Amino acid sequence: MTRILPLLLLILTALAAAQTVEQEQQPIPAEPEIAEASAEEVLDIPPGDISPLAGVDLTAPGDITVMDHPDDSGDRLIVSFSPGSEAEYADLFAAYIIYRRPAGGSDEEWTNVGVMPVGEGTQFVDGYDPDFPVNIGESYEYRVSALYLDETEVMGEPVIAQEVASGQWFHQGKVRVLVACLIFLGLIFYFFSRARMGATMYLRPIAGIEAIDEAIGRATEMGKPILYVPGLSDISDVATIASLTILGRVARKVAEYQTSLIVPNRDPIVYTVAEEAVKQAYLEAGRPDSYDPNSVFFLTQSQFAFVAGVNGIMMREKPATNFYLGMFWAESLILAETGSLSGAIQIAGTDAVTQLPFFITTCDYTLIGEELYAASAYLSREPMQMGSIKGLDSCKAILMVFITAGALMSIMDLLAGTQTLSWLKNIVTTQIVD
């Protein structure tokens, strides 16, 4: 039966392919013509009548000021202007059109660099459109026109830009990020140095990590393999790197216990790193001969094809223990539920908040968020690794103080109708500019 199924699939594929060859190409129906509404129709002017703007002396937008865009690489300019007669004839106004040419250029060099429909204000950021880039240090000339619904365009006077575009060497909006980074770095290095000096550090036990040994032991006793899925993301994802470090520790124990390991990978770079990590773990355990080169393999880059492949492995090989550590998306529940049906003990860990409920429901143990990143330190018990966890906890404590203080002050202000220490509240409530 197992031999017939794939052959049947191939035959069906070939038959279906032949069918498509025979199919005649269906003629593409002609697109219905869309009649464009004329300005008279939009304005509800009877055909042949003249526009209500005819003979009106319209004023063009003016007072153009051009400034360099702050905190950029030098590829944007801010064009501001004051409106003309648009406020008076707001019902008939359509959009502002911004023109640009190199300073002192000819009339043919005017380029339409942007259109601002009605209601979008009187400030335009030039340089967003990659078709019309702004060059660093180049002087430009701008003019703004007002376009009305009857296609009347009132052209403003050209103005030479007061400033040229220039790149900045520091992003002013990221001062708070820098300060926070420095505090965090300082704390991390402080705890690194304490760890080096031999300070004892206590880490609260995490059930999911404590269960890893037990899960490997169970697989050894049952004589069944262990399945380890290092997530579906690529190597640039920190969750994947955290997963690979845990894989090394798990593989070492697997090698010591002489159990078989299956590591399917979705990303080819992750596959190469995982292969090296497992190979090294067997070497460290003193059992390089036990390493099976087929235990770590690349499966496919397609998300659901990968799920189908891993589910197939679960149902055929019946692993005693499944590890899902790393980044997961919609496939998390399909993997974990199939693993649960196969009767395996399951340990999951991810920083994807949306997938955590699925893992918590279907797995025996789940490493929630940061626990995934702490797992490596827990498993290795190296002082430097422990120091990083302590530094991380200290940063969280500082943040908790800020959040609690902000919340308390907000409640007090709300009750008393006052505004005390708003600068402190803004530290945690104002969005950081990216």
Added chain:
Amino acid sequence: MKRTVPLMIVLVGGVLMIIQYFIPHRISQDIFDNYTIWVPIIGAFALALGVGSLTRLHGHKVRNKAPNWPYSLAVLLPIYLMPIFAFFVPVSFGGGMDEPGFYHFAFMHIQVPIQSTMFSILAFYIASAAFRAFRAKSVLATILLLTAVIVMMGQVPIGELLGSWFPKLGLWIIDFPNNAAKRAIGLGVGFGILATQLKIIFGVERNWLGGAGE
């Protein structure tokens, strides 16, 4: 040497990436672009290694007539046939660029429906997982069950018919208690990512180096 060179690359690259985040200048952006352009290049080479690994694994199974070996054949044949059809027979056998070829057919009428089928299984698994999660075995599980009922009823029209407070309460649960928990996890994750990156940049965490790590 085998260990020092990768560690130096990571240290220099990591510190550069941290610094460039605060510098919006074009020079900084160019350094960032030139550094990150290596990722897809390495990925392309690694893909060949990945396909080689898959071929070795399944080729071994087919050669040794291992259990379920026909499945391995079903993996290997499309892997090599699809590129052949894509490169050498890009149009249909009947001729003409307008008619879709076998590659297009196989992708649109075999792979896409199979993937959709896999995705649709999720609906059934969500139902079974929800059944398992919402069994009121303890006080906490009962609270979870009640919360879930309120949130779900608040999302459907019948909830509003039963009481206008249903959608309001459902939204309040999503916006406040649920959001607070999500942000708490998010903060922890953010710090965890930062700590892991620093450990890698400064060489405290070396397991990712594989054989060169020790």
